[in-house]
Amino acid sequence: MYDDTIKDFIRERVSRDIQEERISGGVVTRFPPEPNGYLHIGHAKSICLNFGIAEEFGGITYLRFDDTNPLSESEAFVVAIQRDVKWLGFDWESRLTFASDYFPQLYEFAEELIKRDKAFVCDLSFEELQRSRGSLIEPGTDSPFRNRSKEENLELFRRMRAGEFATGLKTLRAKIDMRAPNINMRDPVLYRIIHASHHRTDSQWCIYPMYDFTHCICDALEGVTHSLCTLEFADHRPLYDWVLENININFHPPQIEFSRLGLEYNVMSKRVLNQLVENRFVSGWDDPRMPTLSGLRKRGVPPAAIRDFCNRVGVTKQNNNIETELLDFCIRNTLESTTRRAMAVKQPLAVEITNIEADELVLEAPWHPKNEELGVRTLTFGRTIYIDHDDFAISPPPKFRRLVPGGLVRLRYAFIIECLDVERDEDGTVTKVFAKYYPSSKSGSDSSGLKPKGVIQFVTANNGVKAEMHDYDRLFSVPIPRQEKFELEFNPDSHVVHHGFVEKAVFAISDDPNFQFERLGFYFRSFDESPNQDQLVFHRTVPLNQGWKPKL
Numbered sequence: 135m136y137d138d139t140i141k142d143f144i145r146e147r148v149s150r151d152i153q154e155e156r157i158s159g160g161v162v163t164r165f166p167p168e169p170n171g172y173l174h175i176g177h178a179k180s181i182c183l184n185f186g187i188a189e190e191f192g193g194i195t196y197l198r199f200d201d202t203n204p205l206s207e208s209e210a211f212v213v214a215i216q217r218d219v220k221w222l223g224f225d226w227e228s229r230l231t232f233a234s235d236y237f238p239q240l241y242e243f244a245e246e247l248i249k250r251d252k253a254f255v256c257d258l259s260f261e262e263l264q265r266s267r268g269s270l271i272e273p274g275t276d277s278p279f280r281n282r283s284k285e286e287n288l289e290l291f292r293r294m295r296a297g298e299f300a301t302g303l304k305t306l307r308a309k310i311d312m313r314a315p316n317i318n319m320r321d322p323v324l325y326r327i328i329h330a331s332h333h334r335t336d337s338q339w340c341i342y343p344m345y346d347f348t349h350c351i352c353d354a355l356e357g358v359t360h361s362l363c364t365l366e367f368a369d370h371r372p373l374y375d376w377v378l379e380n381i382n383i384n385f386h387p388p389q390i391e392f393s394r395l396g397l398e399y400n401v402m403s404k405r406v407l408n409q410l411v412e413n414r415f416v417s418g419w420d421d422p423r424m425p426t427l428s429g430l431r432k433r434g435v436p437p438a439a440i441r442d443f444c445n446r447v448g449v450t451k452q453n454n455n456i457e458t459e460l461l462d463f464c465i466r467n468t469l470e471s472t473t474r475r476a477m478a479v480k481q482p483l484a485v486e487i488t489n490i491e492a493d494e495l496v497l498e499a500p501w502h503p504k505n506e507e508l509g510v511r512t513l514t515f516g517r518t519i520y521i522d523h524d525d526f527a528i529s530p531p532p533k534f535r536r537l538v539p540g541g542l543v544r545l546r547y548a549f550i551i552e553c554l555d556v557e558r559d560e561d562g563t564v565t566k567v568f569a570k571y572y573p574s575s576k577s578g579s580d581s582s583g584l585k586p587k588g589v590i591q592f593v594t595a596n597n598g599v600k601a602e603m604h605d606y607d608r609l610f611s612v613p614i615p616r617q618e619k620f621e622l623e624f625n626p627d628s629h630v631v632h633h634g635f636v637e638k639a640v641f642a643i644s645d646d647p648n649f650q651f652e653r654l655g656f657y658f659r660s661f662d663e664s665p666n667q668d669q670l671v672f673h674r675t676v677p678l679n680q681g682w683k684p685k686l
Contacts, residue, residue, distance in 0.1 A: 142449035144183070144390060148191055148360060161193025162359045165219070165226075166349065168200045169211035169333070171404040172419040172426040173218045175440065175461075179395040182444040184362055185224040196356055197226035200349065201234050202342050204332040212333070214419070218427040222437045231356065233348050234334045240343045240351060241295065243381045244306060244325060248287045252380050253324060254280055255290040256307045263305070266312070267320050274312035274320040294327055297340045301329045306341075310376065318373050322346060350374040354385040361387045364394045365453060395447060396455035399608035399625075400425040401615055415624055422673050423609045423628050433606065434648055434658020434675035439468040446684065455614060463684050465676040469648055469656050474501040474508055476640050477546060477591040478651040478672075480603050480632035482520040485592075488554065489570045490517050494596060497577075499547040511639035515548045515571075518595040520635055525590040526567060528556070535588030537567070542586035546652055550575035550584050591652045598635035600669040603657065605630045636670060648675070 151157050163184040167173060173181075188195040197219060201207050219226070233240075247253035256277045258266065268274035282290075291306055293299065306325035314320055324347040329340050353361045361374075368391045378386045396402060407424065410416050419426050422433035430440065443464040447456055494516035501508035525536040525543075537543040537553050544550050549571040557566040575582035611625045640649060640659070647659040649672075656675040663671035 143451070144360070144362065144392060144449050145187065145190070147390060148187060151359070152191065157359050159357065160359075161188055161191040162196070162357050163188045163193065163362060164196040164198050164353065164356065164358050166198045166200050166352075167215050168203070168206075168345075169208065169215060170203065170206040171211060171408055172214050172428050174402055174404075174407065174425045174427065175397060175400075175430065175443075176395040176402040176425075178222060178427060178440050179444045179447065180362070180364070181219055181222055181224060182441055183392070183449060187360070187362075193359070194229060195224070195226055196229040196231055196358070198231045198352060198356070199233065200345060201232050201332070201334065202345060202348050204328060204330040204342065207333055209333045214428065218431075221431060222427065223441060231352075232334060233343075233352055234332065236348075236352055236355060237335065237339055237343075239355065240348060241341075243351060243383075244343070244347070245288065245291065246381055247308065247324070248291060248306075249284060250380065251284050251309065253287070253306055253308050254282050255287045255294070256280070256305050256321075256323075257303070258305075260302060263323070267317055268312070270317070274317075276312050277307070277321065280309065280321070291325075294325070294341050295339075297329070299327055301327050303327060308347075308373075308376070316369055316372055318346070318370050319376070322373060346370055346373050347377055350377050350387075350389075351381070351383070353387045354378055354383050357385060358387045361389045363389055363391050365391045365451065366394070367391060391451070393450045393453045395444070396453065397425055397461065398455050398458050398613040399610050399615070400458075401610070401617065401620065403617055406617055406620055409620075410624075413621070415621070422604065423606050425609070432658075432660075433673050434656070435465055436468050436648075439465040442468060458608065459682045460684055462676045463679070463682065466656065466679055469650070469675070471502075471505060472508075472646075473648045473650050473656060474643065474646065475503070475650050475652060476501075476511075476637050477513075477593055478601060478603070478634060478636040478654060478657075479520045479522045479591065479593050480605075480634040480654065481523040482593075482634050483523045483526055483564070483567060484595075485519050485521055485551070485567045485569050487515075487517050487519065487551065487571050488568055490515075493517070494594065497548055511637070513547055513637065513639075514594045514597040515545075516594045516596055519545070519592045520595065520598065521545075521567075521590055521592050522634075526553075526564065528564065536590055537569075542584055544575070544577070544586045544589045545592045546589055547577050548592065549573070549577070550580075550582060550586050591654075593635040593637060597638050599638050599641050601634050601636040602663075602669055602671045603632040603634055604671070604673045605632065605655075606674055636672070641670065650678075653678070 165184045185195045256279045266275045305323045307321045310319045312320045325341045371389045374389050420428035420432050422429050443461050494514040497513040498510050500510050530538050539553050542552050551569040551571045553569050555568040556564045559565050572582045607628045610623045612623050615623045650656050655677040657672040658675050660671045
């Protein structure tokens, strides 16, 4: 799955730990998503890293849901995340866990901190607590409740657990140092009160642990040997270590940070992605424009392309935004050699062949010019064909190599035609082209001596199926969208629908939904949206290559 010649600082660390016998039971990693949204391509990097390292070093990986906030989590997200991880090509086997599995142990560890005078119950409101934390240049101030006795704190915490206090009325905080340079160490909240139904524990609990308290303990309980996190958790590492050093637990995983994956013209914030969904900028989490794995899957992106993309991006300690062209390259590179070619027209313009005598001429064309195993398909050439409107011009721009009045063009896999005349509507728009074809110019056996400048695709009227074709562009109009007021940079042309035709032979293919439509791009047939022969539905997976080459 991974190129074993590629090394990074995490793999070097794991290899060194094994060689120095710091790991006794094998490598153990985990992927710990919060079930409050769908996974996006940034998560794919973490998935590939955690599962990939375990696979390379003969270890195991847990899929562990960080389900500590019942206000934003749901079983639907749990199901979607499992589907995405499996689709990406990874299997946690029997190692599916939830933070909520450990709620009883977490509670006992919290009581232990109280008994050791390492935690206290605080009555400050959220706003008061935030003000008391200070800033990067000013120290925080102690809570007036910091010096409660261990006995009083224990009683209050148990009453919190029993549901005697309203949501947000009290918190349990670690007792560390309000003057610490690292704000995360200024008596952070460990537990808060939330009276809400949990997707797994229902109403058994009304106090919920914070991520920084939960994550490190779950890692230790599961024997995680390398806790891999993105760089924003580097400042949280001292708290990760503090919790494990101040409770009675016999395992202390190292936290190792790596850079997040950013993708130009996209956002990776689940908060912003959720706003895009809720405000109906997109049709849902699986909208093909979204950087979510479900959106990419709906667009026809193969999981192997995403794994290749994550492999090429690599693992570093410096955050950066990757060009969308690299993802496009990986998609094309994965699809290129195995995807059937076909012809389609997005904006049909009728062309009447005036000199054809037969109802139709039968032709053959390969499904792929370099992959003979895919075989051939049957085409027809008849009196009425369709070409794309963009392939005809009355007054062509410079270097236009398609059909013009009096000009010649070759039809892919068929004949050379010459434009004789046009038909217009009341507005002067061309609605039909009249042309003649040259019988001796058949593709593969041309003896006409004619030299047309260009080749265009076509679909014969009686050999075409109606097609609804969805084209997608960048979600945002700038490479690095703002997290706030993102709607000002949303690309209104990111989704365009065309109603055209595709070859009838496409309909008969049921074993592979991916096609490359000549000169248009790679498209994915949606069987769910096109259950019958009257009209097929396609989503453009990726445009054709415009000469871009990867730097990575």
